[in-house]
Amino acid sequence: MWHRECPTEGETVNRRTGVSGGARAAEALRLDGVSKAYGAAGNTVKALDGVDLSLPAGSFTAVMGPSGSGKTTLLHCAAGLERPDAGRVAVDGAEIGHGSEAALAKFRRDRVGFVFQQYNLLPILTVGQNVVLPLKLAGRKIDAARVDSALRAVGLADRTGDLPEGLSGGQRQRVAIARALVTDPGVVFADEPTGALDLRSAGDVLALLRTTVREHGTTVVMVTHDPVAASYADAVVFLADGRIAGSLVDPSVEAVAERLVHLGDRVDRHHRAGV
């Protein structure tokens, strides 16, 4: 979809953990003709309409668009949380198949990380236990050094034994980022990760995501409504009416805001015209 210097095959292999083995694809995420509709026959909403997208490994992409344009549906289909009606999705070179729910769950556990607006930490587990959870669920070896390294990366190594309730919103989101990173996923999907945070904590979380991409070669795809949040990304992909409506590389806040206004105009015109 957009281009920047793309690492060669295998170059990003576990740069974060320094663990060798298992080449990483140069293309972190690929969608070909992905469509998804909701509702019963005769009353369907086309949430995604033939979306093609290709994102390089080690990139930070924001997905933006008017309300109802399909951002969350795109994220869910790309992350294997929902099955598209048509088209193909590949994460880190592996296609999400048409297998069972269990196969889809395994795909998610092995290949993707999630960061949600409301953090989704388990309140009865400590910070360390929350971060270790994806490794446990994936049946992987519980590597204390890996958990420690993920918590150090987000600046919370000294809070391992604390419960989430003792942390601020920004700190909880940083724990959620550590939890997303601990399995070294092909792509981290973040849905409005700063939506519940004050400006300063939001800035910290966005800077952390950007550092993770820059220094560790992680690939991040973030849905946001906020042009300031989007300006932290390498590129913005715009959606309108379930279709890709353009992209912006090295986005400034002003350029993003301007595009959004025009997308809104376009959607209004479509609706007025009954399209």
Ligand SMILES: Nc1ncnc2c1ncn2[C@@H]1O[C@H](COP(=O)(O)OP(=O)(O)OP(=O)(O)O)[C@@H](O)[C@H]1O
């Ligand atoms: N589970 C569902 N059942 C029915 N319709 C749905 C469902 N999920 C999404 N839709 C519809 O699909 C379209 C796209 O929704 P989606 O949530 O992907 O948009 P969005 O861009 O993320 O919106 P927002 O910015 O408001 O969160 C909307 O018209 C929405 O009403």
